[in-house]
Amino acid sequence: MSDNVPMRDAPAELPEVEERSVDPTLPGAVRTHVVNEKPLQPRRPRRNPIRAIRSGTSQIVAVALKELRGRVRGRRAFVVLTFYLLFLGGFAWAWQLVAERAYVQNAALQGGSAAFASSLVGQEVFGALVLVETLLVVFLAPAFTSGAISLEREKQTLDMLAATPISSLAIVIGKLVSALAYVFLLIAASIPLTAIVFVFGGVGPDDVVRAYAVLVVSAIGLGSLGLFISALMQRTQGATVVTFFMVLFLTLGTMFGVLFWNTMSGVNSNSGFLTGSSGVGPIKGRAPEAFLWFNPFAAQYDVICGASDGYGGWCSRLNTVTNGAITVGSTRSGLIVPTIEPAVGVDDGSGVGGKFGGPVRVLPDQPVTVGRGGFAADPQPFGLRRDTFWPRSLQAWGVLSLVLILASIQLVSPTRRWRLLRRPARRFA
């Protein structure tokens, strides 16, 4: 320091303010009287879990309310909702016409009943609606959260927020809740529309519940992903771009990854079964199921194909698109009448049996035995038994969401960033 630094003199007189007495024995808020009438804030309650939860909840409400006020203010939110429902309704109607034409023709050719054709139409419409809603969730959930934190940084409001006693947890959860609230509103508003499938039949209420479970969990997972990237990046533009590349990777990228793997390892493009000898290159065996855990479409396909016992139009469509690499159910052309009898089948270790069939013992890598219905036992999407893939996908999303939210909290916290990774502060010698 330079030598012309004077020692600080205590100001002897402060004309406008009376001297206030301070109790030196109490650290912290020790004004014994204040000039204005408001009482002093109580100290933060410590080690009282109930009060901590209550104050945490009110902080989350504060953030969520603030976000929602901006989001639903004016007519925008309701205009979007209206157009969304109109689009969804129009799409369902168009798909119903297409399916009706196709299946009524087929049913007539095969001498099937109109009631059965109707159930197939119902399954088609269900698949169409659910996939469009999944598409919506896949794009909207991360879009609403990918600016949540970075926008506060850009607008220079995060500092003001961080200087209040609000916890990083409340900021992150509040942002997530408010962003997802609107997505959930869109999802919930589509439920009556989806219920139209019950008019046609072929889809059970449990299928609809499964589909909405996948939608909700995917929304939370993808919302958390957007939030994490938003907390990681400084700029909203960058965060949005990275988020959408991640979404593309999770949807298309994983699908092409599986396609590549299964093609190289020689998974039969017709049966979806591993033929063993036709593989080229070092890749052996079927692609790990985990590749597709974070693909919301894969989970939703599992639900859709499950509704149609693995034989619906949507199931074979995925098989066609992926050139057999991702096999969903039987790929036989034409109408397949489900059997009530237990089907017997063997595939590469995956389950068989479905809604109409009982549980069947399976032997790995044995020739396929054709069941009484005249078709191979119904492997579910990716050669799995019904209700085994989508629950695992949801569990994986649950774990990933938790990790992403915790990481976001660390990133939002101004002074506690990556405490585990930080070197201890060095003392200046």
Next chain:
Amino acid sequence: MSDIVVTRGLMKRYPGTLAVAGLDLNVAEGEIFGLVGPNGAGKTTTLRILATLLRATSGDAEIAGIDVRRDPDDARRVLGFMPDVFGVYDDMKVWEYLDFFARCYGIPAARRRRMIGDLLDLVDLGDKRDAYVQGLSRGMQQRLCLAHTLVHDPQVLLLDEPASGLDPRARVELRELLRELRALGKTIVISSHILPELEELCTAVAIVDHGQVLAHGRVSDIERRLRFGAVLRVRILTGQDHEEARAHFAADPRVASATILDDGQIELGFRGDDEAAAQLLASAIGAGIRVTSFARAASDLEELFLQVTSGQARTEQVA
């Protein structure tokens, strides 16, 4: 009177730079304390450490006896922070803005409503209650931002360059508002590089450069201390021999330099206090020099600041 804001050897190292290099501050309760320094002096870093937004590399900082590093949550309850660059939320009304921050401090609903009205009156935005925040003028936003720091009735306000980007009228209004807040018992720490503003407002200042305090105390103290290291201007009756008078002054050991300016004034580089200056004047009059004016060169905070910061540069060269 006790010190409500204290820092001891505060240091913040960024990769490649030392933003704050052992800063010692004492701010007494009830003061308006100015943190003055050029850009990059470490003012913002210091305030952000005090506001618990940054963690100091080393050193201690206390607000109202609370260690900001150890108990950031407690510290946040006794301080209000206004950053140098701040934004406002879109799609938000003025009262909602304050309501949001009041909720962040966990203030109960019944008190929030009354408090928001009081605060809006205080910052003169009472009629803007239902206006959208982004539609307010810059000065109004600044006052609203100041109001948000007050929702929890903090003891200490940390204001980082609150007057930047304001027109003169808005600055005057802000200054009046800060005086009002001081009258309400708040201690205000304010940083600025706009010096004349602080000169009128602050009861004490610290001049900061390169992350260190160069001078610390009341404005008048610093001035008094530095002034006679500075310049005296002497005007003598026209017709007198200026050169003779100059020689007389130059003969005094406390006069480092004596020059005749173009306008006839004699400028003296003088080392000494008021007493010494009075002696010098008496001796000049005794020697028959007819002095019409004997005054210190007008020294405002800005000049002071330049003196002090250039002094720092010199000591650095020596070191």
